[in-house]
Amino acid sequence: MNLVYFDLESQKLFGDVGGRDPSKLLLACGVTWSTVRNDFAIYREKDASALIAELKSADRVIGFNIIQFDYEVLRPYAPNENLRSFRSTDMLQDIYRTLNFRLSLDSVARATLGTAKTADGIKSVEWFKNGELDKVAEYCKSDVDITRRVYEFGRDNAFVYYYSKLGSKLKVAVNWK
Secondary structure: OOEEEEEEEEOOOHHHHOOOOHHHOOEEEEEEEEOOOOEEEEEEHHHHHHHHHHHHHOOEEEEOOHHHHHHHHHHHHOOOOOHHHOOEEEHHHHHHHHHOOOOOHHHHHHHHHOOOOOOOHHHHHHHHHOOOHHHHHHHHHHHHHHHHHHHHHHHHHOEEEEEOOOOOEEEEEOOOO
């Protein structure tokens, strides 16, 4: 079974495109980690079709907010493909269904793994605009690794931790078998 963990970084922010439409943000970098390959793959904008092909061929694509964000960023690169039909586990959607509010990957990673994200999407766009593409790729790889580790923890323990707005460490049940 080939599980593909996935994240992407965009070239632009919502403020740059005058609205909240992820399909206008453009792909800066996409990263996958495949259980078959046991390694990362990095995709630039010119490689979008290869990235989409890998996601489509996966037995399951796993990510954090991939349904409403990442797949929407990719939509212009595959206008005839229904990306939402890919077999996917969107960890944010699963957590939202239980809690009825959104969490950040950073909150879940810090509470569950004791690991913070190395940057954020705003910094990534800044790096992209400055031509620092290797920094964008390394940050995206780090997010994919964190996503994979959080997913595996949740799969193995049937819960993950997160921090409340008041700073309490809380538990949320997940079913990622």
